[in-house]
Amino acid sequence: MQQRFTCQICQNEIVRPGEECPYCKSRSVIAEGASPRILVIVFAVMIGCFALTTLLAGAFEQERRDRGKEHFESANSLMTEGNFDEAIEHYRDALLYSRTETSYQLGLANALFAAKEFPETEHRLVQLRGFDPTSGIVNYRLAQLAHRGGRIDESVAYYRTAVYGHWDDATEATGDGIRVRVRLELIDLLEESGRDRELAVALQELTEIDPNNREFRHRYAAKLLDIQAPEKASENYSMLLNSDPRDRVALLGRAEAEFRLGNYLTARTHYNRAQALGTDPATSERIALCNRVIELDPTRRGISVAERYRRSRVLVDRTRSFVMDCQNPLGDGFVGPLPPLPSDLRSALDAAEGVLRQTRDSPSDEKVETNILLAEELWDRSTSLCEGSGGTDEPLGLVLAKLAR
Amino acid sequence: MKPLREILAKLLAMSRTSPVLDEPQRFVLLSIVIGIFSGLVVVCFHVSIEFLNWITIASLHPPSKWILMLWPAVGGFVAYMVIKYIVPTARGTGVNYTKTAVYASDGYVPFSSVLGKFSTCTLSIGTGNPMGPEDPALQMGAGIASLLGRIFHLTRDHMRLIAPIGAAAGIGAAFNTPITAVLFVMEEVVSAWNAGVLGSIVLASVSAVIVNRWFLGDDPLYRVPGFEFGDYSELIVYAAIGIAGGALSALFTRHAITLRGFFLSFTERRRIWLPAAAGLAVGIVGLYAPETLGAGYEVVDGALHDRFGWEPLLMFGVLKLLTTALCFSCGTPGGLFAPTLFIGAMVGGGIGGLANEIWPLSGSIGPFALVGIGTFFAGVFRAPMTSVFMVFELSASYQIILPVMVANTIATLVSRRLQHESVFQLAGYQDGLDLPSAEEQRETPVMHVEDAMRRGRGLVVPKEMMVREALATVEQNGGQALLVAVRHGRWGWVERRDLERAVEDGNGDKPIHQALRPRPAVRTHPDVPLDQALRKLAIYPLLPVASRVNPSSMIGTLSLEDVHRAYGISNRTAERDSPAQSEKATQA
Numbered sequence: 001m002q003q004r005f006t007c008q009i010c011q012n013e014i015v016r017p018g019e020e021c022p023y024c025k026s027r028s029v030i031a032e033g034a035s036p037r038i039l040v041i042v043f044a045v046m047i048g049c050f051a052l053t054t055l056l057a058g059a060f061e062q063e064r065r066d067r068g069k070e071h072f073e074s075a076n077s078l079m080t081e082g083n084f085d086e087a088i089e090h091y092r093d094a095l096l097y098s099r100t101e102t103s104y105q106l107g108l109a110n111a112l113f114a115a116k117e118f119p120e121t122e123h124r125l126v127q128l129r130g131f132d133p134t135s136g137i138v139n140y141r142l143a144q145l146a147h148r149g150g151r152i153d154e155s156v157a158y159y160r161t162a163v164y165g166h167w168d169d170a171t172e173a174t175g176d177g178i179r180v181r182v183r184l185e186l187i188d189l190l191e192e193s194g195r196d197r198e199l200a201v202a203l204q205e206l207t208e209i210d211p212n213n214r215e216f217r218h219r220y221a222a223k224l225l226d227i228q229a230p231e232k233a234s235e236n237y238s239m240l241l242n243s244d245p246r247d248r249v250a251l252l253g254r255a256e257a258e259f260r261l262g263n264y265l266t267a268r269t270h271y272n273r274a275q276a277l278g279t280d281p282a283t284s285e286r287i288a289l290c291n292r293v294i295e296l297d298p299t300r301r302g303i304s305v306a307e308r309y310r311r312s313r314v315l316v317d318r319t320r321s322f323v324m325d326c327q328n329p330l331g332d333g334f335v336g337p338l339p340p341l342p343s344d345l346r347s348a349l350d351a352a353e354g355v356l357r358q359t360r361d362s363p364s365d366e367k368v369e370t371n372i373l374l375a376e377e378l379w380d381r382s383t384s385l386c387e388g389s390g391g392t393d394e395p396l397g398l399v400l401a402k403l404a405r
Numbered sequence: 406m407k408p409l410r411e412i413l414a415k416l417l418a419m420s421r422t423s424p425v426l427d428e429p430q431r432f433v434l435l436s437i438v439i440g441i442f443s444g445l446v447v448v449c450f451h452v453s454i455e456f457l458n459w460i461t462i463a464s465l466h467p468p469s470k471w472i473l474m475l476w477p478a479v480g481g482f483v484a485y486m487v488i489k490y491i492v493p494t495a496r497g498t499g500v501n502y503t504k505t506a507v508y509a510s511d512g513y514v515p516f517s518s519v520l521g522k523f524s525t526c527t528l529s530i531g532t533g534n535p536m537g538p539e540d541p542a543l544q545m546g547a548g549i550a551s552l553l554g555r556i557f558h559l560t561r562d563h564m565r566l567i568a569p570i571g572a573a574a575g576i577g578a579a580f581n582t583p584i585t586a587v588l589f590v591m592e593e594v595v596s597a598w599n600a601g602v603l604g605s606i607v608l609a610s611v612s613a614v615i616v617n618r619w620f621l622g623d624d625p626l627y628r629v630p631g632f633e634f635g636d637y638s639e640l641i642v643y644a645a646i647g648i649a650g651g652a653l654s655a656l657f658t659r660h661a662i663t664l665r666g667f668f669l670s671f672t673e674r675r676r677i678w679l680p681a682a683a684g685l686a687v688g689i690v691g692l693y694a695p696e697t698l699g700a701g702y703e704v705v706d707g708a709l710h711d712r713f714g715w716e717p718l719l720m721f722g723v724l725k726l727l728t729t730a731l732c733f734s735c736g737t738p739g740g741l742f743a744p745t746l747f748i749g750a751m752v753g754g755g756i757g758g759l760a761n762e763i764w765p766l767s768g769s770i771g772p773f774a775l776v777g778i779g780t781f782f783a784g785v786f787r788a789p790m791t792s793v794f795m796v797f798e799l800s801a802s803y804q805i806i807l808p809v810m811v812a813n814t815i816a817t818l819v820s821r822r823l824q825h826e827s828v829f830q831l832a833g834y835q836d837g838l839d840l841p842s843a844e845e846q847r848e849t850p851v852m853h854v855e856d857a858m859r860r861g862r863g864l865v866v867p868k869e870m871m872v873r874e875a876l877a878t879v880e881q882n883g884g885q886a887l888l889v890a891v892r893h894g895r896w897g898w899v900e901r902r903d904l905e906r907a908v909e910d911g912n913g914d915k916p917i918h919q920a921l922r923p924r925p926a927v928r929t930h931p932d933v934p935l936d937q938a939l940r941k942l943a944i945y946p947l948l949p950v951a952s953r954v955n956p957s958s959m960i961g962t963l964s965l966e967d968v969h970r971a972y973g974i975s976n977r978t979a980e981r982d983s984p985a986q987s988e989k990a991t992q993a
Contacts, residue, residue, distance in 0.1 A: 038556055042438065049445045057620040060452040067459070096703050099624050119711040123771060127628060127710075 440612025480532025495521025536739020546575020654784025715758025753777010897923025
């Protein structure tokens with residue numbers, strides 16, 4: 001097939017390309033078709049350029065990696081020397097050469113964190129987290145930053161991801177275990193922010209991970225007491241006492257747990273054992289209180305019906321006195337009419353006075369029950385009257401609370 | 406062996422004679438080939454700049470700081486000497502070079518300019534001059550495209566389009582952002598949305614970006630942190646960034662061009678020393694603020710990651726503005742893209758940081774620096790669409806669109822208000838070029854049929870009308886033709902001379918459709934550009950203008966005289982042809 005050529009200017013068909021057009025004398029003469037030879041040549045040149053660029057880019061990449069590594073190593077040694085500012089500059093230089101290298105980015109983030117450059121640290125870490133959302137170290141650092149910034153929810157979430165995230169082998173192999181360290185920081189944060197329920201769960205997890213760690217169990221048990229879970233607290237303190245019966249803190253903890261459960265005898269026993277290991281006024285006060293509660297309790301096992309009856313009468317008497325004190329907190333010093341009592345309270349008081357007047361009554365279980373119910377009724381009805389009156393009878397309150405349970 | 410030899414011989418014989426691809430096929434194939442070649446060249450260009458940079462200002466074992474200070478001067482001087490004595494075609498900006506290829510030289514870009522830009526810009530940018538590699542990459546792409554177009558023997562029409570395709574490939578590979586490259590070339594170089602060339606530009610840009618990523622990785626120009634739009638009140642700060650970016654870009658353009666004009670008035674012997682002097686100034690500034698040296702991508706990256714406070718950011722921005730303006734005006738080879746992005750990011754980050762101090766916002770400077778990137782660019786190059794999409798493409802965040810649009814639009818408006826022409830246009834004037842600007846083309850009003858048409862049905866008659874009456878109607882309306890309503894929604898046309906002839910032949914009292922045979926008329930619509938209607942008027946003397954909603958209802962007519970009137974040609978012609986005017990013209 002004959003190839004056709006045209007002049008670019010006058011569009012006349014001409015014989016040979018690359019020469020002056022015979023019609024318009026223009027030099028802009030081109031051919032209308034490209035032969036396969038041209039294609040072959042162009043593709044050959046392209047392959048050549050590819051090869052050349054591959055060589056050049058390979059050398060460039062190698063040099064870039066080497067330079068990055070050199071800066072990274074310098075930065076690491078500066079970090080160990082505590083020269084954070086210079087380390088940051090070296091990490092930055094390392095990143096100029098290998099921007100995607102995670103270890104460099106992490107190194108920079110750590111250095112920035114150490115140098116207290118928090119905004120930039122956070123930016124770097126957030127970016128790193130974008131690439132690896134479950135990285136333990138990245139989430140851990142982010143959690144610390146969020147904690148610093150007062151973003152507690154965010155911090156807790158980061159800590160949790162850090163706990164369950166992945167860590168590099170070197171970090172995992174460190175002595176005390178990085179995950180436990182992270183959990184402890186999380187626990188501190190939860191404690192600080194008053195998230196007791198979450199805290200107890202975190203502590204429980206910790207004790208499950210390391211059941212023999214007394215420190216964790218102590219903290220767990222104490223936190224259980226704080227969140228009003230005395231039963232579980234008592235269990236944990238028992239475990240502690242099983243392995244070390246002379247652990248005074250555990251004894252006191254167990255005593256407190258039992259006290260809150262209403263087991264005043266057990267509580268007193270443990271307080272006494274703790275007191276034997278070392279005295280302190282608070283424990284003595286606690287023992288005295290236990291004694292008073294035990295003496296007042298009409299439901300205590302092993303006492304006679306007469307004694308129970310006597311105690312129930314004392315209970316009614318002390319409750320009545322407590323209510324009267326509430327009505328007239330100044331006692332004899334008060335001049336003028338007393339505030340009127342609600343009718344239901346008035347009738348309960350009258351009933352109490354009736355009971356107290358019957359001095360020769362024979363004791364029986366029914367009468368004990370009746371007296372206890374009367375004391376409880378008086379106590380309940382006096383709530384609104386005694387609010388803010390300042391009067392208190394702790395043993396009485398504890399006994400009545402126990403009876404109510 | 407024998408069959409193989411026969412096949413080879415056949416192929417060789419074919420290669421001597423037959424063309425294998427037709428023009429459109431070659432054009433598409435060529436777009437991909439251009440993209441690949443441009444990508445390869447830009448990768449080599451990038452690697453060369455980095456290697457030189459590592460040898461000179463970023464050496465691992467740097468010599469004394471005084472030697473470091475001299476590198477930009479040495480680089481600028483050597484690069485200028487190479488341009489002056491070896492490759493003069495590498496002078497000027499890549500955008501103007503490519504536009505010249507499109508509008509003036511039939512797509513011709515000498516290949517020596519590719520080699521020249523490669524070597525001289527490597528020398529200048531690699532030694533720390535504050536210029537960018539994108540504009541040279543654009544010109545290199547255009548040069549490669551032009552060479553391939555010549556090799557593939559494209560027609561003149563296609564040759565004119567080939568340079569922008571190469572430019573898109575070059576800039577796409579340099580920026581590593583294909584959409585931005587396409588938009589920039591369409592907005593700044595081609596200045597029009599030409600569907601024919603758009604596909605090829607996209608193909609070339611994508612091919613170039615793929616090649617670039619193949620060799621240098623997927624990393625974008627900057628690693629942009631996640632953007633979160635905090636509060637709508639932050640838009641006030643973004644607007645302030647837009648105002649500052651626009652004002653500074655106008656200031657930059659005006660002063661850089663004035664200074665360039667001043668330096669161009671120097672004798673050639675004195676001008677040789679200017680890049681060296683500018684390089685020395687850059688080196689001195691670089692001693693105190695090394696962040697201002699080179700293209701500065703890593704500094705922008707640092708600003709995006711809150712590495713700097715607002716004071717250093719503003720300082721870097723101002724210093725870079727001064728050194729870039731100086732280097733540009735002294736003729737130091739290199740582009741303005743990277744410096745404009747740098748200045749924008751620094752100013753944006755600086756203003757954002759300052760606002761954070763006064764009025765606590767999100768607390769991070771990064772988003773303000775990111776939005777700022779496009780403002781100075783939009784102001785200097787007058788390419789608001791490109792700047793918006795560039796930031797969008799870099800950040801890959803939808804949330805950023807709103808602040809970026811606010812800031813960039815304001816920057817463009819402020820810049821236009823303060824400085825009417827773009828830096829490329831002004832530099833073109835100084836280099837003796839009068840190239841059409843994108844803005845100029847966009848803003849030239851287009852006339853439509855509705856601007857010229859004669860409203861009403863004055864030149865329309867029923868087919869039953871007598872020829873004599875019809876002639877009177879034409880004479881009364883001063884037209885040369887008449888439309889005849891043949892049936893509902895159909896019109897025919899007759900010329901005035903046909904009517905006159907019919908009267909002369911004694912058919913004046915016959916109905917038109919009997920005396921003459923009206924030829925079918927082709928209708929037009931009020932929204933059609935006059936240029937398009939004129940093509941029809943070359944064939945038909947009178948066009949019925951029909952409504953788009955009800956095409957069978959005529960709302961006016963359009964004749965050549967009407968078009969002339971709309972353009973004001975008939976009046977001037979009349980004036981020119983008047984005896985008094987002729988006399989004046991003769992005297993003159």
